Amino acid sequence: MTFNFLLKLLTFCLFTSLLSCGGGGSDPVVSVDTCTLGTGTNLNVSGTVKFERIALENSGALNFNDITSQPAKAIQVEAVCNSVIAVATTDDNGLYTVAVPSGTQGVFIRAKAQMIKTGAPSWNVEIMDASQTSGLLFALDSSPFDLDGLDVTKNLLAAAGNVGSTYPVGAVRAAAPFAILDTIYKSMQFVLSVEPNAIFPALDVKWSDENEDGSFYSDNQIYILGSIVDTDEFDEHVIAHEWGHYFQDAFSRDNSVGGSHAPGDILDIRVAFSEGFGNAFSAMVMNDSIYRDSQGTTSGFSIDVEVNVCTNEGWYSECSVQSVLYDFYDTSNDDIFSLGFDEIHDVMTSNMPTSSSLTSLFSFINSFKNLTSIVSADVDSLLVEQSIDSISDDYATGVSDGLYIMGTTDVLPIYDIRPFPLTNVCSTGDNISAVEVYGLGASRFIRFTAPSSGNFRFTSTWSSGLSASDPDMYLYRNGDLVGSGETTINKSETFITSLVAGSEYVLEVLEYTYVHLDIPYNPSASGAINKTCFTVSRTPI
Amino acid sequence: MKKIYLISSILALSFLLMGMSKPIERETLPTQDAQKPAERKNHYTKPHAGIFLDYQRPEHLQIGEQLELRLNFKVRDQAKQLQIKVSVNDVLLLQSDSQFEFDTQTNKQSSVVILATALKEGAARINLDTTILVEGRYQSRSFSIPVTVGDPAQFKSAVTGVVISKPGYRVDKAQGVVSMPAVESSE
Numbered sequence: 001m002t003f004n005f006l007l008k009l010l011t012f013c014l015f016t017s018l019l020s021c022g023g024g025g026s027d028p029v030v031s032v033d034t035c036t037l038g039t040g041t042n043l044n045v046s047g048t049v050k051f052e053r054i055a056l057e058n059s060g061a062l063n064f065n066d067i068t069s070q071p072a073k074a075i076q077v078e079a080v081c082n083s084v085i086a087v088a089t090t091d092d093n094g095l096y097t098v099a100v101p102s103g104t105q106g107v108f109i110r111a112k113a114q115m116i117k118t119g120a121p122s123w124n125v126e127i128m129d130a131s132q133t134s135g136l137l138f139a140l141d142s143s144p145f146d147l148d149g150l151d152v153t154k155n156l157l158a159a160a161g162n163v164g165s166t167y168p169v170g171a172v173r174a175a176a177p178f179a180i181l182d183t184i185y186k187s188m189q190f191v192l193s194v195e196p197n198a199i200f201p202a203l204d205v206k207w208s209d210e211n212e213d214g215s216f217y218s219d220n221q222i223y224i225l226g227s228i229v230d231t232d233e234f235d236e237h238v239i240a241h242e243w244g245h246y247f248q249d250a251f252s253r254d255n256s257v258g259g260s261h262a263p264g265d266i267l268d269i270r271v272a273f274s275e276g277f278g279n280a281f282s283a284m285v286m287n288d289s290i291y292r293d294s295q296g297t298t299s300g301f302s303i304d305v306e307v308n309v310c311t312n313e314g315w316y317s318e319c320s321v322q323s324v325l326y327d328f329y330d331t332s333n334d335d336i337f338s339l340g341f342d343e344i345h346d347v348m349t350s351n352m353p354t355s356s357s358l359t360s361l362f363s364f365i366n367s368f369k370n371l372t373s374i375v376s377a378d379v380d381s382l383l384v385e386q387s388i389d390s391i392s393d394d395y396a397t398g399v400s401d402g403l404y405i406m407g408t409t410d411v412l413p414i415y416d417i418r419p420f421p422l423t424n425v426c427s428t429g430d431n432i433s434a435v436e437v438y439g440l441g442a443s444r445f446i447r448f449t450a451p452s453s454g455n456f457r458f459t460s461t462w463s464s465g466l467s468a469s470d471p472d473m474y475l476y477r478n479g480d481l482v483g484s485g486e487t488t489i490n491k492s493e494t495f496i497t498s499l500v501a502g503s504e505y506v507l508e509v510l511e512y513t514y515v516h517l518d519i520p521y522n523p524s525a526s527g528a529i530n531k532t533c534f535t536v537s538r539t540p541i
Numbered sequence: 542m543k544k545i546y547l548i549s550s551i552l553a554l555s556f557l558l559m560g561m562s563k564p565i566e567r568e569t570l571p572t573q574d575a576q577k578p579a580e581r582k583n584h585y586t587k588p589h590a591g592i593f594l595d596y597q598r599p600e601h602l603q604i605g606e607q608l609e610l611r612l613n614f615k616v617r618d619q620a621k622q623l624q625i626k627v628s629v630n631d632v633l634l635l636q637s638d639s640q641f642e643f644d645t646q647t648n649k650q651s652s653v654v655i656l657a658t659a660l661k662e663g664a665a666r667i668n669l670d671t672t673i674l675v676e677g678r679y680q681s682r683s684f685s686i687p688v689t690v691g692d693p694a695q696f697k698s699a700v701t702g703v704v705i706s707k708p709g710y711r712v713d714k715a716q717g718v719v720s721m722p723a724v725e726s727s728e
Contacts, residue, residue, distance in 0.1 A: 047727075059679070084716070110720065129719045139718040141711070142725055156723035169631075172709035174721035212685050216586040229668045230683040238587050245585040258583040262591035263680070264617050274585060293587065295683045296670050301590055302678075311619050311676070318588070434593040434615065474581070488577055512577065 035081035035144065038103025044151040045079060046097040049090050049111040049140070051158040051178035054234045060292035060300020062234065064165040069157060071095075072178045073185050076112040089116075106144045109154050113138035113177035115185060121192055123200035125184055127177035130206035130213075130223065138177035138207075160234075166297055167228050173209050176233035180205055180224055183239040183285075190285045191247065194345045201250045207233065217245035218258070230295050237282040237291040244281035248274060248359075252348040253479045255358040257443070259436045259515070263303060263319055264311035266431040268438040269360035269396075269414060276321025276361075277348075279305050283322075284329050284341060306332065313386045314402040315361050316411075316431075316440040320386035324361070327382055328368075336378055343371055356478050356504035357394035357415070358445065365391040395447060410528040411440050415447040415506065421537035422446060424463065427471075429514030429530035441528065442514050446507040446536060450499035457539045458483070460509055462491035465532025470512040473536075477505050486512075496541065509536055590680030591617030592671045602659040602690045608633070610655040610667065610686070620645045620673035625653060632665040632690050633657040645673070662691030 048071060055066035071094025079086040079098040085107070086098035100107055113127035114137055129136045140158050161173035184205070191198055205222045212227035215238050222242045225232040232238045248254040256274035261267060267275070283289045289306035303319075305326045310319035331338040351367030352359055365383070369376045369391070380390045387402035395415045410428045425446065431439025450456075460471040471493040475483035482505075483497030499505065511532040595613040602608055616623050625641040637656040645651065655667060669684040711720045 060681075080716070109723075110716075110718070111723070112718065132719065134714075135717075136712065136714075136719045137717055139713075139716075139720040140723045141720040142723050153727045155726045155728070157726070158721070159724050170708055172721050174723070214584070214586055216584045218582065218584045227685060229666070229670075229685040232587075241587055242585065254585075256583065256585065257581065258585045260586060260589070262589055262617060264591055264619055264675070275588065278585070279588065291588075293589075295681045296668075299670055299672065299679075299681045301681045303588065470577075472581075484580070486577075486580055516577070 035106035037081050038101040040102025042099035043102050043147050044097050045100050045154055047153050047155040048094040049156045050094050051175040052160040053179055054160055056292045056294055060294055060302040062294045062297055064162055067160060074115045076114045076116060078110045079107055080110050081107040100147055102147050102149055105146045108144045109142040111140040111156050113181055115181060120197040123188060124202040127180055127205045127207055129208050130211040131208035140174055176207055179233045180207060180239055183236045184243055187240050187243040187285050194342050203246060215242055217242045235293050236286055238293050240282035240285040241278040244278040248277060253353040253359055255479050257438050259438045260434055261318060266312050266316050266440045267318060268440055268443055270358050271438050272316050272318045273321050273360045276318035277325060279322040280325035283326055308385055315388050321361050324382050324386060335382060355394045358506055362391050362396040363394040366394050415445050417447050421535055423535050424533045425509050425536050426531050426533040427511035427514060428528035430528045432514050438515060443508045443510045448505055450501050450503050450505060453501040455496055455498050455541050457494060457496045457541050459494040459537045460534045463533045463535050466513055469532050471534055472510045472512045474508040475505060477503055509534060590673055590682040592673055592682045594684050598686055598688055600689060602688055604659050604661060604691060606659050608657045612653050614651045616645050616649050616673050619675045622674040623651055624672045626670040627655060628668045629657055630666045632661055632663040634660050659690040665690050
């Protein structure tokens with residue numbers, strides 16, 4: 001045995017080990033190229049790409065007795081012979097055709113979990129493996145085959161991976177990436193129905209059968225749950241809800257701070273609108289008012305966005321937001337609106353992004369009422385059903401707290417317009433029933449017009465409440481974050497930023513502790529129990 | 542000399558591989574333990590049932606060791622009933638009850654204690670399927686609690702989130718894909 005041989009052996013071992021360095025339990029897979037490209041005339045390789053979809057029951061649970069094969073629409077298909085030799089895009093029936101030279105041996109068809117379209121409209125959506133650190137795209141491969149003078153049909157099906165009503169350990173759930181793409185395709189088509197030349201910014205979706213970090217949108221990426229504890233690949237409303245966040249972010253504006261939320265929550269106005277829009281949007285895309293979310297393999301969760309009875313109804317309720325938006329959209333006769341998506345789309349894309357206020361039901365409704373096709377009184381009648389007063393501007397001027405049971409001064413006015421320095425700017429944790437819930441009143445908003453151009457120092461100083469207080473501040477101009485103070489200094493926060501004379505700004509003041517630590521949930525009619533107050537100043541420097 | 546070089550290389554590479562196999566600790570502890578981030582990151586999540594869970598788990602167990610895990614649940618005001626179903630994967634043997642039910646009309650906080658024994662090395666999972674009854678409708682939320690049994694460097698762990706390849710999946714790095722086998726037909 002020569003040294004060179006041993007060195008080669010070592011190199012091979014190193015290579016294969018690297019491929020499986022996730023641990024000894026995995027099978028190393030080494031790509032071996034064995035394809036020989038033919039020299040004959042081109043032959044057609046055609047067929048369909050489909051995926052299995054497991055339907056949901058009304059409860060939201062997966063229905064393993066209702067599995068259908070559905071076409072993988074608009075996805076990329078490749079013929080691979082050592083490298084990519086032909087590319088096609090499937091049509092709405094999942095059909096593709098690629099040309100491969102006769103005499104080719106060992107070619108295979110690869111359906112990629114990717115939709116690309118250039119021009120107008122355009123999009124680029126990829127489903128990536130969330131368990132990989134290097135960003136690998138999911139694909140579905142045929143076995144290798146030869147071409148010898150005749151066209152070939154190759155139909156590919158991505159299987160759901162279930163056996164009966166379970167997913168066995170180690171099952172390959174090939175359908176998942178294509179099911180997710182299918183819902184995103186429906187969402188894009190829904191937007192294209194009112195904006196035919198929409199340019200969709202590139203979107204990465206992360207999924208894996210181990211992903212249990214939640215289904216959420218963040219920073220131009222959507223994460224979809226895949227762990228068998230909670231699989232979301234067939235939960236179309238969940239996917240459309242998250243895509244709705246992408247839509248609002250990309251085509252409108254979303255000042256929501258996100259976080260955890262549940263029906264009945266009393267939420268920050270930005271969160272309530274964003275989540276209510278997401279729920280309503282998912283029902284619009286799916287043409288199905290029942291939002292369904294399967295949990296594990298046996299149970300589920302559903303919300304009927306058409307139901308107008310909301311727990312803790314009001315402008316701080318995602319339920320009220322979704323109820324109003326869906327009533328504007330749908331054709332059911334429980335209200336006088338049957339508008340479809342046009343007007344909602346107009347307001348979302350044209351009016352809301354330009355408002356100097358933060359995004360909320362107020363900025364949406366104010367713009368909506370200003371559309372020539374809308375009768376304001378009709379809108380007000382819908383709002384009254386949700387215990388919301390008539391809205392006449394983006395800043396909720398004159399709007400009461402409706403049925404809100406806590407002390408009014410702890411949440412109103414929504415935008416404080418007192419001159420600097422402002423005393424008793426109070427953040428409350430009473431509407432935060434769990435970690436990472438942005439409840440109403442945790443953030444307080446100060447609206448002002450810059451008196452002059454130049455640098456200003458903003459300071460928030462504790463005056464009462466938590467002895468271990470961590471105030472934070474965020475400054476927005478037309479919804480864009482232009483300054484922030486997020487240090488951990490006790491009882492004080494400060495930052496310096498430049499202002500433009502005459503411009504409108506909104507300053508958010510927040511007691512960080514309330515949002516990020518679990519505190520007792522204890523709402524009281526006599527006023528907030530968990531309350532920390534600050535004096536907020538603005539000084540030219 | 543060449544043999545010494547070879548043995549040294551193998552040892553060095555072995556250590557290198559061990560290092561590369563070391564799991565990356567993901568943030569799975571309850572968020573109360575998390576440090577404040579440098580700046581606010583917005584995660585727009587899906588809606589869930591108003592069920593909240595708080596717990597403190599051991600990060601590691603040894604084979605044969607018993608896990609005693611106290612789970613503190615909190616539910617929304619409107620919840621009338623809380624049901625909890627507990628299951629574990631094959632790394633653990635569940636020794637406590639697998640189902641619990643609480644009347645939450647007056648008391649919104651409930652606790653259960655899970656007892657389980659570590660059977661083998663691996664990434665243990667305690668899975669919780671929880672349901673509340675709100676205004677006549679059931680709402681559910683799932684949780685999964687990870688615990689590592691044994692030396693995490695010795696096995697592929699779902700806890701690590703690092704998986705380069707696994708059975709059924711073919712990694713084609715040159716093409717940048719993770720491919721899965723299709724069910725094929727020609728008609």
